[in-house]
Amino acid sequence: YYDDGLADEEIDFMCGTYYINWRKLSLIQNVVSWWPQPNAWDASGLNVGFWSARCEDWFQRRLDNIREGVSRMRHS
16 A cells, blocks of 8 residues: 555654754744754765665664764754
């Protein structure tokens, strides 16, 4: 069935997405995540239709940087 895709809430959960109001009383939310949203992944050049060695290298570097406190959440 066509409904086998993920809901937006499921994608946000998997990407570690946060909706943050940077200023008090601000109606504008900034969207940040630890991992790229699907649209960012699609545009990254890493989405080649399968999980390549280059994808794995990127993932491992990103994970190490997060664990070491080097990486920050990125705007989605």
